Amino acid sequence: MGRFGGFLVGFAALSLVAGSVFTGGQASADPGIDAVGCAMRSGREPARAEPEQVGLDSARLADALAFASTRNRLNIQVFRHNCLIGEGPANAQTGNVPWNIWSATKSIVSLLAGIAWDRGKLDISAPIDEYLPPGLGDAEHRSITVQNLLTETSGMKVGVLTEGVTGVVPIEPDSAVQALGVPLDNPPGTVFSYSQRNVDLLSYVIELAVGEPLQQFAQRELFDPLGIQRGDYYWARDRAGHTYGYAHLMIPPNDFAKLGLLVSNDGRWGAQHIVSTEYLRQAREPSPANRCYGYLFWRGPGCAESAHSLPSDVYMMSGLGLQDVFIIPSLDLTVVWTGFYGNVSRYGLTGTIQNIDELPHEFFRRLFAAFHSPPMPDPGAYVEPPLQLNPGQFIDPNFVLAVFGAGPFAYPGCNVLACANTALAPPFADTAPGCAILVCLGPGAPGIR
Known part of the structure; x- marks a missing residue:
């Protein structure tokens, strides 16, 4: 993340x-x-x-x-x-x-956006209004562009823990629809804000653009050519059947x-x-809003998990x-x-x-x-900086309340019982055998055979 x-x-x-x-x-x-x-x-x-x-x-x-x-x-x-x-x-x-690669999943979603763009199915510069069903979301949210979603500049309010917890414990009805109920703190395209709902919305938009379930598209266009078989992995979906983009x-x-x-x-x-x-x-170019971030890839030394002593061209998938x-x-x-x-x-x-x-x-x-010709001078032992923490950046209970149809972030008509006239699966219905939070283990679980 x-x-x-x-x-x-x-x-x-x-x-x-x-x-x-x-x-x-x-x-x-x-x-x-x-x-x-x-x-x-x-x-x-x-x-x-x-x-x-x-x-x-x-x-x-x-x-x-x-x-x-x-x-x-x-x-x-x-x-x-x-x-x-x-x-x-x-x-x-x-x-x-x-193994759950958590927010490195975002970079896989970026690859799928790139494949859809290459095929002429997804316009990165277009507002998501071009892809969303009529009547879903207000004009402000529909004005967010695909590029805003790729660069985490949708403007959505952020509460990283409370955005993600209902995916870890899969009770939420439809993460993409819920994203359309999250207030915007900033005009789209202006400020980097690391939103989980942002990428769930992007996954849904890609699915609408290519006209098929995201994982079906991913399997054929990305995983099959690499020899990654459908039974190798588990990619969690919400109760409306949409694939999580932020993790899992x-x-x-x-x-x-x-x-x-x-x-x-x-x-x-x-x-x-x-x-x-x-x-x-x-995807590797820094966005105007954050020198450390491209299209759901971190880039540059001192960014995400990248040490300050790494070469300037380093970039990362990071979870x-x-x-x-x-x-x-x-x-x-x-x-x-x-x-x-x-x-x-x-x-x-x-x-x-x-x-x-x-x-x-x-x-x-x-x-x-270990290089015969070391590419960088020895930076010396790590010196730990002081802690810097803003808890308000991570916790906002309104994200959890919205799942139950309450609070200012709730999307009208979307709660744990029903959402946007879509039939919902029971909680945990999508979970693969042996898969829980971090890992898939045991008989019948996904994995390379």
């Missing part, structure tokens, strides 16, 4: 969980290995290389991986030139198990890594172009508890990890959740030291 967006949701979740194929590759920062790279694979096993083949020292890389594994990184994958060169010690046990894609880390590699290769997967380079170029894909084009380097926090803070639990730079700072410090 981003740097501060997941603070109190993290607290709530914590309380609930006590062989290489070489082809021509991209240019490298290391001399003498410019032509080395691995072919993309849609099968279950990625292409691999020894660290020394791509300019890193095996022992120092192993030290970086061992460090991350002591900080609650349950799965760690390091790729250079598309070659898997390093894995965490628990990868064999965790790589095929679906539970996907195995080995599949999550494929999505990261797709992005790091500018939307190409072998000979196939799945998402256009032009869209991804726009609560440090579910991350770090992509550094200048190094042709992609790092994917999942877990649940694990960073160390002198401020205890509150600092662990808020000051999340410690883990990436210390990991990348070790990783860059």
Whole structure:
């Protein structure tokens, strides 16, 4: 959910969980290995290389991986030139198990928006009025553009914890319709505000634009070409059947890594172009309202989970508890990890959740030291900043009241019993076997077989 967006949701979740194929590759920062790279694979096993083949020292890389594994990184994958060169010690046990990537889901929604834009089905500059059914939402909300939703500049009021809690405990009727009842704090397009409802509304708009359920479109256009099978993952939907955009894609880390590699290769997967380079170029550009944010991707050092010591071209998929894909084009380097926090803070639990730079700072410090030609000077040990917290940014009970049809955020005619003349499934009806909040486990649960 981003740097501060997941603070109190993290607290709530914590309380609930006590062989290489070489082809021509991209240019490298290391001399003498410019032509080395691995072919993309849609099968279950990625292409691999020894660290020394791509300019890193095996022992120092192993030290970086061992460090991350002591900080609650349950799965760690390091790729250079598309070659898997390093894995965490628990990868064999965790790589095929679906894990909630939380707000990294937003970046997957961005990819789907890009595919729809590439197909001529979605106009990024258009107001969502062009896609919403007649009579749904007022003129102010219908004037929000698709680009406003992609850049988190819809203007909607924010209460990160209370926006998300009714998705974690799936009682809410229709998240997109509820978004249309959230007051606007700012005119659309003017101010960055990290809204969860914003992305649920975007998912619904994409669904309307392509004319089919979002997950059906995603499976055919995005997941199938990468070899991600429908039974691999669980992506939660609300009781109206609309897919959550803000979080709740539970996907195995080995599949999550494929999505990261797709992005790091500018939307190409072998000979196939799945998402256009032009869209991804726009997605990585900072929005006028926030230098750290593009189209549902974080970008730049010191933004979200990115350490200040990283190269200037770094960009990320980023989710609560440090579910991350770090992509550094200048190094042709992609790092994917999942877990649940694990960073160390002198401020205890509150600092662990808020000051999340410690883990990436210390990991990348070790990783860059493994390069034969270190790409960055050693930044020194992490120095933790003081805590900065505005609880009002995260909690607004009106979001919860709206689910029950009460309070100023309620959309007329939408509550836990009925919503906008749409039949609602019972609570928990969409939940897949064995899937709960963080992970899918057990017989019959989704996962790579």
